[in-house]
Amino acid sequence: MIYVKRTEIRWHGRGGQGVVTASIVLAEAAVYQGKYAQAYPEFGAERRGAPVRAYTRVSDEHIKTRAPILTPDVVVVMDPSLDKSIYLEGLKIGGILIINTKKSLDEVRKYIGRDDLKIARVDATKIALEVLKAPFVNMAMIGALVRVVPVIDLHYVEEVIKETFRPKVAELNIEAVRRAYQEVETL
Amino acid sequence: MSDLWIRIPLTSNYAAAYAAKDVDVDVVAAYPITPQTPVVERIAEFIANGELDAEMIHVESEHSALSACIGASATGARVFTATSAQGLELMHEMLFIASGLRLPIVMAIAARALSAPINIWCDYSDLMATRDSSWITVIASSAQEVYDSIIQMYRVAEDPEVLLPAMVAYDGFIMSHTYEPVYVAKDRAPILEYVPKNFKNRYRLDPDNPITMGAIADPNWYYEFKYQQVVAMRKAYEVVKKADEEFGKRFGRSYGFVETYKVEDVDIALLTYGGLYGTVQEAVDILREKGVKVGAIKLRVFRPFPYNELFNAIKNLKHLVVLDRAITFGGVIEGPVALEIATLLKFKSLDTNLYNYIVGIGQRTVTESDIIGIVDHVSKLIEKNVVPMESIYWGVRE
Numbered sequence: 001m002i003y004v005k006r007t008e009i010r011w012h013g014r015g016g017q018g019v020v021t022a023s024i025v026l027a028e029a030a031v032y033q034g035k036y037a038q039a040y041p042e043f044g045a046e047r048r049g050a051p052v053r054a055y056t057r058v059s060d061e062h063i064k065t066r067a068p069i070l071t072p073d074v075v076v077v078m079d080p081s082l083d084k085s086i087y088l089e090g091l092k093i094g095g096i097l098i099i100n101t102k103k104s105l106d107e108v109r110k111y112i113g114r115d116d117l118k119i120a121r122v123d124a125t126k127i128a129l130e131v132l133k134a135p136f137v138n139m140a141m142i143g144a145l146v147r148v149v150p151v152i153d154l155h156y157v158e159e160v161i162k163e164t165f166r167p168k169v170a171e172l173n174i175e176a177v178r179r180a181y182q183e184v185e186t187l
Numbered sequence: 188m189s190d191l192w193i194r195i196p197l198t199s200n201y202a203a204a205y206a207a208k209d210v211d212v213d214v215v216a217a218y219p220i221t222p223q224t225p226v227v228e229r230i231a232e233f234i235a236n237g238e239l240d241a242e243m244i245h246v247e248s249e250h251s252a253l254s255a256c257i258g259a260s261a262t263g264a265r266v267f268t269a270t271s272a273q274g275l276e277l278m279h280e281m282l283f284i285a286s287g288l289r290l291p292i293v294m295a296i297a298a299r300a301l302s303a304p305i306n307i308w309c310d311y312s313d314l315m316a317t318r319d320s321s322w323i324t325v326i327a328s329s330a331q332e333v334y335d336s337i338i339q340m341y342r343v344a345e346d347p348e349v350l351l352p353a354m355v356a357y358d359g360f361i362m363s364h365t366y367e368p369v370y371v372a373k374d375r376a377p378i379l380e381y382v383p384k385n386f387k388n389r390y391r392l393d394p395d396n397p398i399t400m401g402a403i404a405d406p407n408w409y410y411e412f413k414y415q416q417v418v419a420m421r422k423a424y425e426v427v428k429k430a431d432e433e434f435g436k437r438f439g440r441s442y443g444f445v446e447t448y449k450v451e452d453v454d455i456a457l458l459t460y461g462g463l464y465g466t467v468q469e470a471v472d473i474l475r476e477k478g479v480k481v482g483a484i485k486l487r488v489f490r491p492f493p494y495n496e497l498f499n500a501i502k503n504l505k506h507l508v509v510l511d512r513a514i515t516f517g518g519v520i521e522g523p524v525a526l527e528i529a530t531l532l533k534f535k536s537l538d539t540n541l542y543n544y545i546v547g548i549g550q551r552t553v554t555e556s557d558i559i560g561i562v563d564h565v566s567k568l569i570e571k572n573v574v575p576m577e578s579i580y581w582g583v584r585e
Contacts, residue, residue, distance in 0.1 A: 024196075024366055027196055027366045027367075028196045028366065031194065031195065031196040031366075031367075031368045032196075034194075036367075036368060037196065037366070037367065037368065038365050038366065038367050039196075039365065039366040040360075040361075040364055040365040040366070041364060063367070063465075064465035064466070064468045064469050065465050065466045065468075065469040065555065066358070066361050066362070066365070066462040066463065066465050066466050067466045067469075067552070067553065067554040067555055068552055068554070070554065
């Protein structure tokens with residue numbers, strides 16, 4: 001089989017939430033870990049508040065394709081107010097959905113209405129407000145992701161965050177990542 | 188070998204900027220246009236950080252950007268620029284000045300569809316419209332290849348036997364904005380050993396030894412100037428090859444003019460260029476799992492056109508499918524690369540059947556399924572013994 005070792009991730013949120021940054025940070029962590037990765041944004045008109053998507057491929061082998069990810073293995077939802085039809089589109093049978101929400105796992109499962117999915121929830125907004133004092137959930141969602149989909153070591157995510165942000169902001173984001181890593185719940 | 192390199196995540200735009208830094212360019216003049224802009228932003232950061240000692244000339248248009256590059260290159264400086272789409276079109280007039288003055292400028296192109304209507308996304312209309320400008324033209328398929336090719340092109344362009352400008356193109360957005368692992372030099376010294384700076388190997392503007400550049404050439408002389416460009420481009424064929432081989436010897440990476448993938452046992456192969464090649468390779472893998480034997484071919488150098496290498500790559504094929512990502516309106520066939528290959532087939536007396544599909548115009552999505560669909564489509568044509576005498580517009584709504 002050709003694709004066994006590849007994970008395709010689609011990120012959903014709204015403009016200004018750091019969706020594209022999350023897709024890049026994860027790919028960077030993968031590259032520093034010695035893996036292969038691609039990260040790319042949705043190439044549409046980006047504007048604050050509008051639904052935004054970004055994509056990350058992670059693989060143990062060189063990735064040749066440059067076709068868009070149409071049937072992701074994993075979907076990460078940063079903004080639960082997005083219509084579910086947007087983020088469930090193309091999500092593989094048996095795929096993984098990681099959602100930022102205040103709702104319980106049971107409520108999410110009923111709302112999503114797909115029994116084939118592995119669903120994970122984390123209240124990343126609460127974590128972000130407590131740790132960062134601002135609703136920037138993107139790094140926390142990476143923490144949740146690498147817990148549920150262990151393709152990348154937390155260590156490399158933290159290294160990239162240290163490189164990406166100013167020291168104080170990096171420190172807080174790493175705390176948010178660790179908390180989401182701990183607090184994410186799965187069925 | 189690994190002592191030389193560090194593996195970092197970069198987009199193709201940033202890979203282009205790193206290459207310009209690592210060959211230690213002296214002058215950069217560029218005007219921002221989507222999707223090229225991050226190339227120049229990153230170079231500006233390098234200059235601001237002190238990682239690159241270069242003059243960044245801020246200009247009011249791409250016409251001025253290339254004009255500034257021409258002036259700087261004429262003094263013997265190593266210069267770099269980058270653009271896309273209408274920006275390249277606005278440079279069009281100056282492309283011919285750069286090559287006619289024999290200035291070894293290197294330019295990155297994040298390939299983008301041409302307006303109108305406005306489309307900021309990828310295709311190769313902008314690049315293909317420069318065909319006759321006498322620029323050496325490379326099309327890269329990965330960010331690594333962008334980085335390596337730009338370095339190689341300084342060696343080619345500045346070779347005293349060549350002295351022609353060179354462009355290195357890559358998919359706008361699809362590559363220009365995709366992060367992927369790239370090996371970049373830890374230190375530029377080994378790169379500069381490969382492309383030493385030697386501004387004295389050519390005529391240049393020097394106040395102590397004044398010359399005129401770009402004087403009028405009347406009908407008694409103009410023809411000879413143009414023929415010299417013909418000769419230079421022919422010589423570039425050999426120099427491009429040697430530069431790539433030498434790069435491979437020193438650094439362990441080389442690309443050739445043409446790359447082939449699983450073509451040894453096939454009657455049918457698909458030829459394309461740029462980032463689409465990777466998608467075609469994966470489609471080939473999928474088809475082979477299903478028992479359909481096809482191969483893939485990548486055209487890396489468009490000018491000088493690698494007729495020998497392509498001949499060797501296709502001579503045993505019964506059927507060649509050319510996937511073009513630009514349109515030459517009103518041509519015998521309308522894919523610009525297919526048109527070149529039709530000429531090659533004729534002059535090399537090959538009876539390979541040529542099928543030209545137009546794909547990805549204005550970044551219309553191309554997936555492995557599209558490639559598989561094209562192979563299915565062409566297989567049916569082969570069954571019926573039909574070779575269409577026109578380009579096939581894959582997926583278009585008529």
